[in-house]
Amino acid sequence: CSxxxxxxxxxxxxxxxxxxxxxxxxSNLSLSATLLSGSEEKIIIPKMKTxxxxxxxQALASTVNRDTTASNYVFQDDSYLTPRTSREFKLYxxxxxxxxxxxxxxxxxxPRYFQKDFAEPHIPCLMxxxxxxxxxxxxxxxxxxxxxxxxxxxxxxxxxxxxxxxSPVSLDLTNDLLDLICLYGDQExxxxxxxxxxxxxxxxxxxxxxxxxxxxxxxMPEPNSCSYGALIRGMVKHxxxxxxxxxxxxxxxxxxxxDVHTFNxxxxxxxxxxxxxxxxxxxxxxxxxxxxYQKVKPNVLTFNAVLKALxxxxxxxxxxxxxxxNEMKALGIGLSTTLLTPVHINFMCKVLYFRSxxxxxxxxxxxxxxxxxxxxxxxxxxEQAYKLQSLLDIGENWKLLGDSFHQSVYYGRFxxxxxxxxxxxxVLKWYRELSPSLFYPNSQRMRDLFQALDMDNRLDIxxxxxxxxxxxxxxxxxxxxxxxxxxxxREKHKPEVQQSFAECALDVKTLYKQTxxxxxxxxxxxxxxxxxxxxxxxxxxxMSINKVPLILGHFLGHLFKLEQNLCFLIYSEYLLKxxxxxxxxxxxxxxxKGIDLCLEFPPPSFFVHESSLTxxxxxRRSNTLIETTPHLxxxxxxxxxxxxxxQDDLISYHNTYC
Amino acid sequence: MAASLHKKILSIACEQVKSAxxxxxxxxSIHSSAVCYKNYAARIRVGKGDKPVTYEEALHPHHxxxxxxxxxxxxxxxxxxxxxxxxxxxxxxxRRFMFGTFHGCLANELVIKRRGNMLIICALMLQxxxxxxxxxxxxxxxxxxxxxxxCPVKLEIQTLExxxxxxxx
Numbered sequence: 001c002s003x004x005x006x007x008x009x010x011x012x013x014x015x016x017x018x019x020x021x022x023x024x025x026x027s028n029l030s031l032s033a034t035l036l037s038g039s040e041e042k043i044i045i046p047k048m049k050t051x052x053x054x055x056x057x058q059a060l061a062s063t064v065n066r067d068t069t070a071s072n073y074v075f076q077d078d079s080y081l082t083p084r085t086s087r088e089f090k091l092y093x094x095x096x097x098x099x100x101x102x103x104x105x106x107x108x109x110x111p112r113y114f115q116k117d118f119a120e121p122h123i124p125c126l127m128x129x130x131x132x133x134x135x136x137x138x139x140x141x142x143x144x145x146x147x148x149x150x151x152x153x154x155x156x157x158x159x160x161x162x163x164x165x166x167s168p169v170s171l172d173l174t175n176d177l178l179d180l181i182c183l184y185g186d187q188e189x190x191x192x193x194x195x196x197x198x199x200x201x202x203x204x205x206x207x208x209x210x211x212x213x214x215x216x217x218x219x220m221p222e223p224n225s226c227s228y229g230a231l232i233r234g235m236v237k238h239x240x241x242x243x244x245x246x247x248x249x250x251x252x253x254x255x256x257x258x259d260v261h262t263f264n265x266x267x268x269x270x271x272x273x274x275x276x277x278x279x280x281x282x283x284x285x286x287x288x289x290x291x292x293y294q295k296v297k298p299n300v301l302t303f304n305a306v307l308k309a310l311x312x313x314x315x316x317x318x319x320x321x322x323x324x325x326n327e328m329k330a331l332g333i334g335l336s337t338t339l340l341t342p343v344h345i346n347f348m349c350k351v352l353y354f355r356s357x358x359x360x361x362x363x364x365x366x367x368x369x370x371x372x373x374x375x376x377x378x379x380x381x382x383e384q385a386y387k388l389q390s391l392l393d394i395g396e397n398w399k400l401l402g403d404s405f406h407q408s409v410y411y412g413r414f415x416x417x418x419x420x421x422x423x424x425x426x427v428l429k430w431y432r433e434l435s436p437s438l439f440y441p442n443s444q445r446m447r448d449l450f451q452a453l454d455m456d457n458r459l460d461i462x463x464x465x466x467x468x469x470x471x472x473x474x475x476x477x478x479x480x481x482x483x484x485x486x487x488x489x490r491e492k493h494k495p496e497v498q499q500s501f502a503e504c505a506l507d508v509k510t511l512y513k514q515t516x517x518x519x520x521x522x523x524x525x526x527x528x529x530x531x532x533x534x535x536x537x538x539x540x541x542x543m544s545i546n547k548v549p550l551i552l553g554h555f556l557g558h559l560f561k562l563e564q565n566l567c568f569l570i571y572s573e574y575l576l577k578x579x580x581x582x583x584x585x586x587x588x589x590x591x592x593k594g595i596d597l598c599l600e601f602p603p604p605s606f607f608v609h610e611s612s613l614t615x616x617x618x619x620r621r622s623n624t625l626i627e628t629t630p631h632l633x634x635x636x637x638x639x640x641x642x643x644x645x646x647q648d649d650l651i652s653y654h655n656t657y658c
Numbered sequence: 659m660a661a662s663l664h665k666k667i668l669s670i671a672c673e674q675v676k677s678a679x680x681x682x683x684x685x686x687s688i689h690s691s692a693v694c695y696k697n698y699a700a701r702i703r704v705g706k707g708d709k710p711v712t713y714e715e716a717l718h719p720h721h722x723x724x725x726x727x728x729x730x731x732x733x734x735x736x737x738x739x740x741x742x743x744x745x746x747x748x749x750x751x752x753r754r755f756m757f758g759t760f761h762g763c764l765a766n767e768l769v770i771k772r773r774g775n776m777l778i779i780c781a782l783m784l785q786x787x788x789x790x791x792x793x794x795x796x797x798x799x800x801x802x803x804x805x806x807x808x809c810p811v812k813l814e815i816q817t818l819e820x821x822x823x824x825x826x827x
């Protein structure tokens with residue numbers, strides 16, 4: 001043995017040896033092996049691998065793409081800490097954010113511990129925020145500071161104090177103050193909440209009559225266009241539209257020109273002023289004309305506002321949107337996606353997709369993708385869908401997907417489309433790529449996947465998919481589980497496949513028994529018949545796996561318990577026969593234990609007696625009678641029904657063996 | 659009695675020294691601590707054989723560099739580099755901070771790495787808390803330490819079921 005070992009050490013130790021030497025050591029090894037063992041085992045020397053000149057570069061390049069097995073970068077790379085479902089994703093993400101908020105609270109409440117600044121150059125975002133007013137005196141500087149810190153009430157008080165003292169406040173500062181008040185609608189600004197954490201119940205404040213903004217405005221000796229603009233925009237933002245237009249008219253009467261922001265606000269408010277679609281559109285046209293007359297150049301936001309407004313114009317809007325978009329294209333303006341919500345994009349997609357596919361493609365980079373995909377779904381257009389998907393890889397377009405909810409919607413739809421249209425290999429490739437790193441499929445998507453597998457006859461992958469289903473927490477979804485079982489049980493497959501199916505089915509079986517706290521227990525239902533279908537096909541295989549007869553016996557016992565369903569009974573009798581047939585073929589104590597469990601629950605009264613006979617026959621044939629005698633009381637109660645009396649049989653049995 | 663008298667004299671002497679020092683505008687004061695023997699630091703004494711001990715704890719400090727690695731990795735100890743003592747003080751604070759924040763969850767000593775301007779804290783944790791609580795603490799720690807040290811601080815956590823026992827002493 002040691003002689004054989006020496007050549008192998010030369011092989012392993014001397015990696016840079018020449019091929020000739022390499023071969024020599026191996027042949028030496030084979031020779032000594034033959035000598036020692038005396039057998040004719042041939043050692044196959046693997047062919048030397050030739051590498052491409054760019055192999056190293058290719059290997060490195062393959063690491064640069066997104067890792068499809070890793071979860072989102074915000075999470076820790078540990079299996080205990082990786083989210084497995086979308087619910088866990090949101091939970092972990094939000095708990096991390098709340099930890100950050102807690103830290104920010106401490107940092108801003110005790111800033112004296114974080115003042116030491118040794119970062120070179122200075123990093124302002126890592127310093128504590130000064131949220132408290134520093135300047136105490138009543139002056140313009142203090143007012144500026146209040147405005148910067150967004151303290152609305154304090155700023156208004158400061159302003160009042162200054163005017164009472166008699167020192168006039170400059171026009172710019174007054175305009176700033178008006179901006180502040182109008183932006184927040186005379187309320188204190190709400191806490192800055194990032195998009196992920198925003199809830200739906202953040203209500204817009206209403207504009208109150210004669211509030212501070214109007215009061216200060218009326219106090220102003222000469223309001224300029226900025227002041228008017230601030231007021232108009234505030235009124236539009238907080239819902240008081242007619243007043244905004246009155247203010248606008250006032251402004252025109254004073255021969256002042258509005259700036260582009262004011263016009264944007266007015267355009268977005270126009271639909272709320274009039275009732276009829278045509279009037280709305282006329283108002284918008286009017287405003288645009290005035291804009292042109294006052295030589296105010298429209299910007300992206302103008303067009304956004306126009307499109308948003310058109311949404312509320314119904315059919316007329318759809319007609320008119322098209323030339324607007326043409327105009328935008330002519331001006332070379334893109335769309336500002338951050339301002340458009342999915343509803344607006346939906347509207348635009350409808351307009352574009354059906355009127356002009358070329359335009360659609362022009363804007364495709366800027367349309368929120370989950371909505372764009374809807375049209376691909378409707379028209380079953382895979383090419384477009386792939387184009388959309390590839391666009392996500394370009395630049396910063398991944399941001400267009402929005403938050404995790406919209407992302408899941410997009411990927412869900414994409415996967416749905418794939419399952420419907422593409423071959424199962426493609427589907428599986430995308431499945432591996434997308435889940436679990438990018439999205440967590442819900443049970444509906446998993447059913448789509450099963451359908452795709454079914455269509456292309458790849459049902460052998462089902463056990464692997466089952467593992468994924470368990471991981472994602474869909475295993476308490478009865479329909480999904482039953483669909484999977486029915487797919488497995490439909491026809492007979494190759495033995496290895498059947499084996500894997502059998503193990504998978506047993507796994508499912510354990511779910512029926514589990515009563516863990518917090519888990520929804522699967523119910524025995526009439527549709528669990530499907531599971532029963534599975535058993536005849538796999539029964540011989542089941543017998544070979546250890547402990548299976550035990551489980552099956554228990555299962556059958558359960559079946560006897562459920563007396564309601566007639567089909568159950570007839571079927572269970574059929575199963576029992578099969579079960580017993582299999583038992584008769586292989587004969588060991590495990591099976592007897594299985595029978596034991598079977599008999600724990602007495603079968604219902606009109607159970608056909610043949611099976612009971614079979615049991616008895618078996619009990620007689622086997623040598624381990626002592627174990628089978630406990631069966632006797634049960635057999636007795638079975639046969640107590642007047643329908644079938646096998647008294648002679650029983651008595652003779654009893655006499656012989658007890 | 660004698661001890662208290664000694665103490666009194668010592669304190670008076672200290673004050674005089676301090677005041678003298680202040681007058682000359684070079685301030686140095688006496689700092690006293692308990693005695694720290696070098697042959698007791700980071701060494702575990704052999705006991706009855708029922709105390710589980712991790713690899714880190716079991717090996718004594720003279721094995722560092724031979725059988726143990728370093729727990730704190732930075733370049734301040736190289737020739738010509740400064741800021742050694744600052745790094746040491748930062749490390750001590752970070753270790754205490756993590757020990758307190760993740761109380762009872764740390765399975766082993768922290769490993770602190772400094773790469774560029776980033777501070778990376780690698781920790782082994784036990785799976786005592788549900789993951790969302792871990793994430794709360796992770797977010798809190800990263801944010802607080804980043805603001806404290808004015809540099810990005812990242813945590814790399816690995817979880818274990820139990821502490822890995824190397825031997826029983």
